[in-house]
Amino acid sequence: MPKLAAYDRNLPYSYALGIFPATECLKHAQDRCMRLLVSADSAESEGVMRLRSAAEAAGIRCEEAGRLLEKISRKENCHAAMVYRKAEGQLSPDGDHLVLHHPSDMGNLGTILRTALGFGYRNVAIIRPAADSDDPRVVRASMGAAFSLAICHYDTFEAYRTDFPEHGVYPFMLTGSTPLDEAVASRAAKCALVMGNEATGLPESFSEIGMPVRIPHSGDIDSLNLAIAAGIGMYAFARNRRGECT
Amino acid sequence: MPKLAAYDRNLPYSYALGIFPATECLKHAQDRCMRLLVSADSAESEGVMRLRSAAEAAGIRCEEAGRLLEKISRKENCHAAMVYRKAEGQLSPDGDHLVLHHPSDMGNLGTILRTALGFGYRNVAIIRPAADSDDPRVVRASMGAAFSLAICHYDTFEAYRTDFPEHGVYPFMLTGSTPLDEAVASRAAKCALVMGNEATGLPESFSEIGMPVRIPHSGDIDSLNLAIAAGIGMYAFARNRRGECT
Structure with a gap:
């Protein structure tokens, strides 16, 4: 070495x-x-x-x-x-996926990985450009959760989609047409929750993909913090998984 | 000046x-x-x-x-x-309260304040010792949400409780006896959601107060990040507010 x-x-x-x-x-x-x-x-x-x-x-x-x-x-x-x-992970075709599109903040990324493990999202796709999930600051913020997850990188969302065409796609957007609760109530057996960049969110083109979701909040803030939105989204979708409803 | x-x-x-x-x-x-x-x-x-x-x-x-x-x-x-x-806020006796018991991380505190505003928790009690909610790093992390909130400090939870005896108290604890969904389903008209310190959570004595709540998550992580737990808790309780159910 x-x-x-x-x-x-x-x-x-x-x-x-x-x-x-x-x-x-x-x-x-x-x-x-x-x-x-x-x-x-x-x-x-x-x-x-x-x-x-x-x-x-x-x-x-x-x-x-x-x-x-x-x-x-x-x-x-x-x-x-x-x-x-370092090693690239292999996503399982079974179970829910978390897809992070251009995440840029290392602390947020680590927190999201920790939350993902907590709610059973063991397969995480990261669409580049993105913060480095192996950066020591990310690993530390994840409290080591990164080591229990399969994390796989793609250059485009389409490339991810080609690998996993069967997942229901739920892009989280401020302009999402479906409130979170409704989306959860009709969720697919296997879901891909898609979260955008901290500052810019998802590109508008995602409004044509799957079922765009919004987390209802007051107009007093522009948006929720990305890690908070991801946490709420994962929590809500996980509650309604097949066979493990609360 | x-x-x-x-x-x-x-x-x-x-x-x-x-x-x-x-x-x-x-x-x-x-x-x-x-x-x-x-x-x-x-x-x-x-x-x-x-x-x-x-x-x-x-x-x-x-x-x-x-x-x-x-x-x-x-x-x-x-x-x-x-x-x-700087000015100490006055909590309104109406509506839900967020109570932060010994929060110590400035970034987390700012994120929580921003989330609170987003979900309509305009009254926030902070139990000391605590990170300084007027620290420029907190204000910045809150994206200025701090200026739209009434933030009031207390030296003990009991002092807060004396001022607001009518709120249903929901301490968030890893050992909480009631899962979040159940607590939300039977929520009081006015709720005080109580969140503990990042590292140590709430003291065990809170298990005797109100309805201790846990957010179900896998045993693969020790706990959720405080800001994530607070975000999920506020989101879930806000969904079931009187007259504004989703």
């Missing part, structure tokens, strides 16, 4: 920063774990020691690398990081 | 940074606007010029203060800021 560098999206590896994300990486993506980095003073941390034991038991090398940790965490107080190999 | 300083929570004034938040401040809290600051190159920005005209029409002094803007925005590219007088 070459000398480790500060993260860059062109690198074939990334970092799960912090004890919790690094532990999730080891638990759910062990075959991609390359090396555990710990800070010099980490012997004092019970959490790091536990992680270290688990990594060693899995045959993953562990090394003290305080300076590198400082560099990759941008001086946040970080005592451990898992170096992991 | 004394020489303006970088923001500190003990100051009697704060800053609405950015054209949109500053405009919201002027529109919804004009009597608290003290001065408009603009950058030297702001004559090129149509948005700043429009804001400047509106401020001058309202009799609010406008001045070029690029260095101060840089300082208070921490070098973000910010072309305008409204200096405004």
Whole structure:
């Protein structure tokens, strides 16, 4: 393995920063774990020691690398990081999909991935250009949820659609013709919930695709935050899944 | 007015940074606007010029203060800021309340305030210790929604409760006894939705108060992000308000 560098999206590896994300990486993506980095003073941390034991038991090398940790965490107080190999996920044709069209904010993206795992959306398509889902800031904001999800990238929505033509498509738009509750009441067996960019939403062309959905809210705000809209949309659709209605 | 300083929570004034938040401040809290600051190159920005005209029409002094803007925005590219007088809000006894118990993350708090306005929760109680709702980062994350809300601070939940004994209390907890849907179906005419701290949630004692609510999610995540949970809770309760069911 070459000398480790500060993260860059062109690198074939990334970092799960912090004890919790690094532990999730080891638990759910062990075959991609390359090396555990710990800070010099980490012997004092019970959490790091536990992680270290688990990594060693899995045959993953562990090394003290305080300076590198400082560099990759941008001086946040970080005592451990898992170096992991990036890998493109494979979406399952079964079950619901979450499709993120041009997401640009890393914190939002991480929060959305965590929420997706919480509501059972284990297959996430990201349409480029998009924030890098392997950026350490995204992985950290996701609390490591990224390691339990299949995340697959496409250059266009059409390319995604070609791979999964059977999913009912629900683009979330301010101008969506169908209120969320109604869309949920008539939902397809397999749904693709499509969310647009933080600032610009989905292109107007999505109003011709599937069943465009709006989340009713007052005119006092321009729009909901993307992560909030995604959370409400996933919650509402998940409540009405076949065989798991509340 | 004394020489303006970088923001500190003990100051009697704060800053609405950015054209949109500053405009919201002027529109919804004009009597608290003290001065408009603009950058030297702001004559090129149509948005700043429009804001400047509106401020001058309202009799609010406008001045070029690029260095101060840089300082208070921490070098973000910010072309305008409204200096405004802080003021404690008065909660209305009518309608739903949102109660935030020890919120600590500024970005989350701003996002929650914006969501609250979107779902018609115009009365927000904040139980201290808490992130400062007048911090420029909170105001900015709220997109200026803070200026359309009544935000009132209490030192304890009991003090809030004494002021508003008639609201049905719904503490959101991982261990809440009632799933969200059920709680919404039997909701009181006036509800207080109570959300805990990002890291620690609500103290266990809240399980004895009102109807503790849980948002069902998989065991694959420890918890939802606070802003997401608050968004889902407000959305769900708002759908079933008297006379405005969907």
